[in-house]
Amino acid sequence: MTAARPLPVDAAGRPLFELPDELAIDTDVARRVIAGFIRGQLRQAGFERCVLALSGGIDSGLVAYLVAEAIGADKLLCVLMPYRASSPASRADAEAIVTDLGCHSELVEITAMVDGYLGRDGEPGAGGEAVLDASPVRRGNFMARARMAVIYDRSVTFGGLVVGTSNKTESLIGYTTLFGDNACAFNPIGDLYKSQVRQMAAAMGVPTQVIAKAPSADLWPDQTDEDEGAFSYPLLDRILYWRIDRRRSIDELVEMGFDRELVERVERLVATSEFKRQVPPVAKLGPRTAGVDYLYPRRRPGSARS
Amino acid sequence: MLRIALAQTAPRLGALEDNLARHRELLDEARAGGAGLVVFPELGLTGYQLQDLAAEVALRLDDPRLVRLAAATRGISAAVSFVEESGDHRLFIAAALMEDGEIRHVHRKVFLPTYGLFDERRFFAAGDVLRAVPSRLGVGVGIAICEDFWHLQTPQLLALDGAQILLNVSSSPGRDLAARNDVGLGTATSWRTLMRTYAQLTTSFVVFVNRVGVDESVTFWGGSEVIGPSGEAIFSAPFFDEGLYLVDVNLEDVRRERITLPLLRDERLELQVRELGRIIAERAGLATDSTADAGAEPGLDVAPAPRADAAAEGAPDEPIRLRSRRR
Numbered sequence: 001m002t003a004a005r006p007l008p009v010d011a012a013g014r015p016l017f018e019l020p021d022e023l024a025i026d027t028d029v030a031r032r033v034i035a036g037f038i039r040g041q042l043r044q045a046g047f048e049r050c051v052l053a054l055s056g057g058i059d060s061g062l063v064a065y066l067v068a069e070a071i072g073a074d075k076l077l078c079v080l081m082p083y084r085a086s087s088p089a090s091r092a093d094a095e096a097i098v099t100d101l102g103c104h105s106e107l108v109e110i111t112a113m114v115d116g117y118l119g120r121d122g123e124p125g126a127g128g129e130a131v132l133d134a135s136p137v138r139r140g141n142f143m144a145r146a147r148m149a150v151i152y153d154r155s156v157t158f159g160g161l162v163v164g165t166s167n168k169t170e171s172l173i174g175y176t177t178l179f180g181d182n183a184c185a186f187n188p189i190g191d192l193y194k195s196q197v198r199q200m201a202a203a204m205g206v207p208t209q210v211i212a213k214a215p216s217a218d219l220w221p222d223q224t225d226e227d228e229g230a231f232s233y234p235l236l237d238r239i240l241y242w243r244i245d246r247r248r249s250i251d252e253l254v255e256m257g258f259d260r261e262l263v264e265r266v267e268r269l270v271a272t273s274e275f276k277r278q279v280p281p282v283a284k285l286g287p288r289t290a291g292v293d294y295l296y297p298r299r300r301p302g303s304a305r306s
Numbered sequence: 307m308l309r310i311a312l313a314q315t316a317p318r319l320g321a322l323e324d325n326l327a328r329h330r331e332l333l334d335e336a337r338a339g340g341a342g343l344v345v346f347p348e349l350g351l352t353g354y355q356l357q358d359l360a361a362e363v364a365l366r367l368d369d370p371r372l373v374r375l376a377a378a379t380r381g382i383s384a385a386v387s388f389v390e391e392s393g394d395h396r397l398f399i400a401a402a403l404m405e406d407g408e409i410r411h412v413h414r415k416v417f418l419p420t421y422g423l424f425d426e427r428r429f430f431a432a433g434d435v436l437r438a439v440p441s442r443l444g445v446g447v448g449i450a451i452c453e454d455f456w457h458l459q460t461p462q463l464l465a466l467d468g469a470q471i472l473l474n475v476s477s478s479p480g481r482d483l484a485a486r487n488d489v490g491l492g493t494a495t496s497w498r499t500l501m502r503t504y505a506q507l508t509t510s511f512v513v514f515v516n517r518v519g520v521d522e523s524v525t526f527w528g529g530s531e532v533i534g535p536s537g538e539a540i541f542s543a544p545f546f547d548e549g550l551y552l553v554d555v556n557l558e559d560v561r562r563e564r565i566t567l568p569l570l571r572d573e574r575l576e577l578q579v580r581e582l583g584r585i586i587a588e589r590a591g592l593a594t595d596s597t598a599d600a601g602a603e604p605g606l607d608v609a610p611a612p613r614a615d616a617a618a619e620g621a622p623d624e625p626i627r628l629r630s631r632r633r
Contacts, residue, residue, distance in 0.1 A: 281523040284423065285483045287492070292523045293423040 008202045008211070016212045017198045018234040023241060025196050027203035034188045035070035041186040042071065042161060046304030049160035053151045053181070054078035054097060054105070055218065056090035058201050058210050059189065060165040061097050065204040066188050067163055073103040077158040081147045084111040086218050093210050100207065106154065110146045118142060140219040144180025152183070161185040169194040169233065172240050173266065174273020175217075175225065182276065193237040231262065239266050308443060311336035311344040312530040312551040314543050316519025319353030322363045326351060326371055329386060332550055333378050339552050342443060343383045347475050347517035347526075348415075348452050349399060351388040354477040355521035360429045364391035367409060372402075379404040383441055385449060385515075387475050389430075390414065396431035401449050401475050403439060411439040413449040417457050423479060423524065424453075436460060438469035445470035445557055448510075452476040455500060465508035465570055470535075470560045472508065474501070476516040480527030480545075494529050494545065506537030509563045509570060511555060518548050535563035 007015040042048060050067045054060045060078075067076050078101075080094050098105040118139060119125035119132045127134075134142075155162045164184025166176050168191050176182040189197060194215065201211050214224040215233065226232055239258055242248045243266070250267060254260045279291055288294040313332045317325045329346060336344040348354070352363045365372050365388050375386060383405045390400035390412065399415040414433025418426035436459075438448040448464025448471070455461065455474045464472055482492025489495055497514070505512040511534060518528040530543040532553045541553040564570060587593035591604030601609035 284479060284481055284523045284525065287482045289423070289481075289523065 007199075008208065010208075010212060016202065016208065017195070018232075019195050019199055020234050020238050020241075023193055023195045023199075023234075023237055025192075025199060027200050030192075030196075030200060031066070031069065031204070034066050037186075038067055038070035038163075038188055041299075044299030044304060045161060045185070047159070047161045049075040049077070049158060050163045051077045051079060051151060051155045051158050051160040052163040052165060053147050054080055054094045056080075056087075056093035056095075056097070056210065057215060057218070058197055058206065058213075059167050061093070061206045061210045062197055062201045062204065063163055063165045063189055064097055064101060064103065065201070065206055068101045068103055069204070073101045075160070076101070076103040077154065077160055078103055078105045079151055079154050080105060080107045081110050081150055082107075083109070083114055083143055085220060087216075087221065089213075090216075090218050093207065093213075096207050097210065100205075104158070108150050108154075110143060110150065113146045113149075114139075114143050136219055140217060141177045141180060143219070144177035148180050148183045155185075163188065164190060166190055167194050167197050168192055169237055169240060170225075171277060172244065172273070173229075173236070173269040174276050175229070176276060178276050193241065194233040195237045231266075235262075236266065239263055240270070243267070244270070308343060308555050308557055309339070309341045310513060310532060310553045310555060311339065311341035312513070312515050312532070312541075312543055312553065313344055313346045313350070314515060314518055314528045314530045314547070314549050314551060315347060315350055316526075316548050317347070317350050317353040317517060319355060319521050320359045320363055321353070322351060322365075322371070325353070326375060329375060330378055333375075333382065333384060335550055336552075337382050339550075341382065341552060343385075343471075343513075344550075345385045345473055345475060345513055345515040346387060347515050347530075348387045348401070348477040349389065350386065350475070350517065353521055354517070354526070355524070356389070357429060360389050360397050361391075364389040364397050366391050366393075367402075367412065372409070376402075376404040376409050377407050380407050383443055383447075385473050385475055387451065392431075397429065398433055399426070399430050399451055400433075401451050401473075403441065403447060403449060405442045410441065411437070411447075411449070413437075413451065415451040415454060416460070417453040419453045419456075423481070426453075436463045436467070438464045438467035440468070443471070443557075445560070448472045450474045452478060455504070461504040461508050461510075461512075462573075465510050466573060466575065469508075469510060470557070471511045471513060472504065474512065474514045476514065477526055478516050479524035481524075489529075489545070491527055491545070494527055497529070498531070498539075501531060501533050502537045502539070505533040505535060507569060509535045509567055510560060511535060511557075518546050535560050536567075 007019060009015055052060060052063055054064055064078055078098055080091060082091050115125055117125045117127045118134060122132065124132055151162055162185045164187030166182050166187060167189050170176055171190055192200060198211055214226060216224045239253065242253055250263050253263045282289055282291055284292055315328060333344060367390065383403065385401055385403055387401040390398045401413045402409045403411040416433045416436060418430055418432050420427035438446040441447045446468035448469030450460050461472055478493060478497065480491050480493050484492050501512045501514050513532050515530045516528055517526045519526055527545050528543055528547060529545045532540045532555060534540050540555060543551045588595040589605045595607060598607045599609035
């Protein structure tokens with residue numbers, strides 16, 4: 001165990017983020033495990049390079065630093081995929097990360113693809129008249145899947161595996177788009193809560209403004225995760241940690257001082273998003289069925305790209 | 307004459323309250339239909355593919371919900387299956403015989419399949435007891451759960467212990483779709499063979515209740531049956547359809563069959579125990595195995611066959627021994 005480092009502070013000497021005691025991890029150990037994981041995944045698949053969708057937020061930012069540390073920035077392609085309504089600040093942050101790491105980068109604006117389906121300024125797209133009134137969530141899901149289509153296409157041209165950037169918190173509460181931002185070949189940070197992502201990002205030198213800004217899906221101006229969900233990440237992380245990792249009951253959490261209504265709400269979010277964390281079931285008909293009783297490691301002798 | 311109600315239900319996975327309510331409804335329906343015994347499927351109170359839900363739906367035997375369900379069995383017998391949590395916090399797949407308002411007997415699944423599509427040993431502890439119990443029906447009842455019936459000793463021990471009705475409650479996933487057999491489903495064909503054979507060899511009634519419905523990837527095939535002591539099917543429920551099926555049996559058939567065919571009378575328990583004792587000692591390497599191949603390791607009956615390529619490679623003729631034999 002290394003001694004806990006003091007949290008990074010802003011110009012006024014205030015900590016950049018709150019890190020609940022129980023969630024603090026040894027970032028040196030985590031870096032070592034994750035770097036080995038990334039290298040192992042690539043080796044077993046017969047790849048040497050990675051691609052990832054870089055939004056300018058802390059999750060994809062941290063993953064970029066982790067991949068660069070594991071295999072070198074020259075083997076990493078970050079694809080920036082802004083929509084016309086995306087915040088310019090996000091793009092500037094993404095560019096700052098690319099510059100700092102010295103990795104490859106590409107800019108693919110998804111506006112034409114997305115508007116081509118959703119329509120624009122009252123002009124219907126391929127999705128038809130009714131899609132013009134699509135809710136922000138529906139539009140956001142479509143954008144996430146457009147980015148997925150692009151990143152998988154670029155994975156072929158760059159010859160790299162797609163690295164996932166969803167964290168444990170958003171995965172558990174289902175704040176992800178199925179086959180959108182959660183689509184990947186492997187995910188190095190899927191078992192880190194948001195608070196732990198921040199701790200790791202600070203340890204790895206992710207730019208301060210990326211760590212300090214309010215997390216956002218960037219689907220509309222000034223949207224933030226915490227406003228949209230009416231929670232704070234440190235509190236949400238603690239509830240999930242005690243409930244899931246430490247197997248505490250709802251009543252026990254209430255005794256610990258958590259608000260029952262919030263705990264129950266989190267419980268519902270986790271339960272209703274179970275499907276997003278699993279491979280879809282196949283109807284069992286024959287003697288052996290993939291995922292049921294035909295069970296091989298994803299990577300086994302002969303499975304690597306030669 | 308006994309009327310048996312086969313509750314071929316589709317439990318809702320993890321929804322204990324819903325399933326309890328459904329059990330109470332069917333219990334009432336069975337009683338109204340004149341049944342003396344109602345049999346529910348394996349894990350009928352919880353559903354099958356529980357995984358980590360098992361601990362969340364587990365019931366202690368003194369759980370008020372279970373006690374209330376037992377209280378609803380006045381004047382009727384019921385086999386009810388659920389996840390039981392023991393005092394030392396082990397989780398068992400259990401089936402209780404409830405009669406006249408109380409829990410008479412609890413069977414804890416002895417054989418937990420952990421192969422193929424099954425992963426039970428990961429989530430559950432195995433029971434250690436097989437007992438037939440007297441019942442208000444006037445005959446002994448032996449309860450087994452699904453995989454318990456894929457081991458010969460289960461029906462044999464239950465019958466020898468006094469059971470005249472063998473209950474098997476199941477959550478059998480249908481698989482191996484095939485046009486080549488008469489029922490179109492490999493699983494069903496195997497089960498039907500087993501049940502007829504056991505009924506005949508134990509000269510007992512076999513009551514098989516298998517659930518229907520879907521959990522995750524698997525579809526449970528139903529096909530519940532009552533087999534008479536001569537091995538003939540008295541009733542076969544449809545595949546995949548939920549229902550409460552009422553079947554009349556004449557318990558006198560057991561006497562007639564056992565007089566005609568006194569197989570149980572002629573069982574040689576002392577021979578079985580003696581030979582089992584020998585096999586156990588030999589398997590442990592504690593006794594010389596007089597029936598083992600020359601060159602077999604202690605505890606193993608069979609020596610490895612010489613490798614087919616042994617001569618070509620100039621390998622020794624004798625199989626390589628892992629360690630010297632203790633004799």
